[in-house]
Amino acid sequence: MQPFVPASWVQDRDVAVVDVREPWEYDSIGHLPGAVNVPFDAFRSDEGEAGKLPPRAEWESLLADAGVGSDAEIVAYDDTQGVFAARFVVTALLLGHDPGRLHVLDGDFSSWQREHETTTDTVDPEAASYESDPDAETPLVDFETVRALLPAIEAGDVTLVDTREDWEFEEGHIPGAVQLDWRELVDEERRGLRPADELRALLADRGIDPKRRAVLYCNTARRVSHTYLVLRQLGYESVDLYEGSLTEWQERGGELVTG
Known part of the structure; x- marks a missing residue:
């Protein structure tokens, strides 16, 4: 696994970039070019114990609507030194996404913004097909x-x-x-x-x-x-x-x- 990847790695690859900040941050402050917004609260379960995984069907619908397919290589980021992005990545891992295709930006939005382009342009992703793997081994x-x-x-x-x-x-x-x-x-x-x-x-x-x-x-x-x-x-x-x-x-x- 290579869970953490630098900005240069993200720039050089065709990956699904996921911003897990609040929608107002994504829209008003800006985001990485092409990044889709999947806010933290959207994948934090309202059912069962606090911190548990979201229902599998809700997770699949969430990623499909964001244009993230089952085989996508994903890079997530936040503006909190990666802790919320890490939760997104681990949620994907626990619900069966290929661990080798899951990454967190090493840094966050603030560190990216110091040296790289950001945008407030609207991203309207084309819906994708996403199926989780209920039989995947997890930690x-x-x-x-x-x-x-x-x-x-x-x-x-x-x-x-x-x-x-x-x-x-x-x-x-x-x-x-x-x-x-x-x-x-x-x-x-x-x-x-x-x-x-x-x-x-x-x-x-x-x-x-x-x-x-x-x-x-x-x-x-x-x-x-x-x-x-x-x-x-x-x-x-x-x-x-x-x-x-x-x-x-x-x-x-x-x-x-x-x-």
């Missing part, structure tokens, strides 16, 4: 799986990663979790990922070893999506997503540790 794990893994987590055989902020972690986290705020992975000035050697050093410092299975969670699956893609970018092969995250964990009576 999802559920409440029961995470609970069953607690002994292995406590023993250090599996790394459970909490991608929230320090204060959230201190207020309550799953037993055995290590804390890694997703924002530590990005360069505030460049608005994209920090250099790979810095990322590997940071992950090593937190005990997140590429040779061990990692399970990631946050609150509602947005921040964890970004961290998942970063680990895959760095070559981590065994990375799982606890989609329900702490929201589901608490609602189902999972144990919490404070401090």
Whole structure:
């Protein structure tokens, strides 16, 4: 996988560019040439637990209406250092889109705007055909799986990663979790990922070893999506997503540790 791609990569290829910002930002501030707007709230499920995937039929209709076909190579972006775009990409991945054809712009709209053309021109995409793959393998794990893994987590055989902020972690986290705020992975000035050697050093410092299975969670699956893609970018092969995250964990009576 190459989840994060630079602006030069996007410019040189025929890809479906998806802007996940609010419609007013897309229309008034501008967007990448040819980009279609699929706002974050449009693919955030109103059903079930917070942060869960949208219904499959709604997702298929959303992408088809945006002119994104089943075999499209997709690059998503936001203006929040990639965290909302990452959620779009991971949603596509979990619903069966080819992982090798899913990317996040390394940076965001603000970083693109510094050096590249933007436009406020209306984009009227031609409807496409989009079918998801219900049989695709995904990295999802559920409440029961995470609970069953607690002994292995406590023993250090599996790394459970909490991608929230320090204060959230201190207020309550799953037993055995290590804390890694997703924002530590990005360069505030460049608005994209920090250099790979810095990322590997940071992950090593937190005990997140590429040779061990990692399970990631946050609150509602947005921040964890970004961290998942970063680990895959760095070559981590065994990375799982606890989609329900702490929201589901608490609602189902999972144990919490404070401090």
